[in-house]
Amino acid sequence: MSKLSAIRSTKADTIATARLAVATSGEGFFEITSEVKRFLRQIGARDGAVLIYLRHTSASLVIQENADPDVRTDLVTALNRLAPADAGWVHDVEGPDDMPGHIKSMLNGVSLQVPVDDGDLTLGTWQGIYVAEHRTTPHRRELVLQFCGSCAGSNTGRD
């Protein structure tokens, strides 16, 4: 059972790109939803999608519940059970939290897209966008934000 809505069509005439630096305080989830929204406002985004890309191998991007903070606590616990620190990893020169960080980054991924509808992220009610830091110490993480679609002021040719 499925149902398709009406379709909205517009001209895809713009690519806008910026870098976003996020300071993490160690293992955990750091929300960047408002930073992505600010980027979309600054470029006057209308319809399209925003690509969020994380340039690291021991952190990851996650879209998850932004309501009860216990969910993020449990997500950290779950990742530590899936990739424990004391599991006899060959790669251990950068500390016991490094190889688990690579595994968690592989499982979660570092690249995702969210559709943009009339300037707004089409996130679900309970969704937030997070940088998941997998190292125990604070890190500066760099992301690329890239919008592809139509912007206010450009000829969108919406039909």
Next chain:
Amino acid sequence: MSKLSAIRSTKADTIATARLAVATSGEGFFEITSEVKRFLRQIGARDGAVLIYLRHTSASLVIQENADPDVRTDLVTALNRLAPADAGWVHDVEGPDDMPGHIKSMLNGVSLQVPVDDGDLTLGTWQGIYVAEHRTTPHRRELVLQFCGSCAGSNTGRD
């Protein structure tokens, strides 16, 4: 050893977006390949890519084998082993299947793109697109489908 084919180039002039609602009957995999194909037909898609986005935090999107249904049975088993219900999660107010659902959603993800070639999804022979429901009870899941590329009737300028 790798080999690159000839390159096909066209004008990316259209963004078309719709919502898709999918009714799930509880834990399991629900194929949406034909719904995505219907969307592409309706907009006259030619060359580009379709973004599929799921607006939920206890379900996910998976591209997997569409032949032997035993594969999906085993995928459900595997996810339940990776994120068991009785594992002492802090977040348990929404039932024992909720926190495992968030973990599975994080691991699988809620955002993916499939290239479109002359109107067709470039899925492999054995690939289908699925909404993976991680809650035990039926849910109505909402997705965003967004095509970016050229459409029939528009000036594609293929060269």
Next chain:
Amino acid sequence: MSKLSAIRSTKADTIATARLAVATSGEGFFEITSEVKRFLRQIGARDGAVLIYLRHTSASLVIQENADPDVRTDLVTALNRLAPADAGWVHDVEGPDDMPGHIKSMLNGVSLQVPVDDGDLTLGTWQGIYVAEHRTTPHRRELVLQFCGSCAGSNTGRD
């Protein structure tokens, strides 16, 4: 604490698509970063993003560390612990490595995008793009590479 850079904007006027075939020698990680870069050079890519899509259900796409090869060894170990061969899978007609391959493919995914900035992938210093082969025997894996953005020679209208 976060910081957004200056924004660069351009016209998204081109979609360029090719197929890439990769021969794997069995379980492990096979880097395709240079193949993706060659594709971008051949089309004269400027600003946009490249979509990489894998048309298979027992292999996956991973962006991970390209420095210490021990990391990839441990990633293979981690995946085998998460999806062991001798775990009583129902689907076993294609050999004991097949169902674990499907699980690993689901967890890692088969679709990802990397932003392209003035013709270059915006990978982090330690990031490489890999096809992760989850079957024990050699396979020929087919990918779709698709760039969306501006190319040299086209009217980019950068502002």
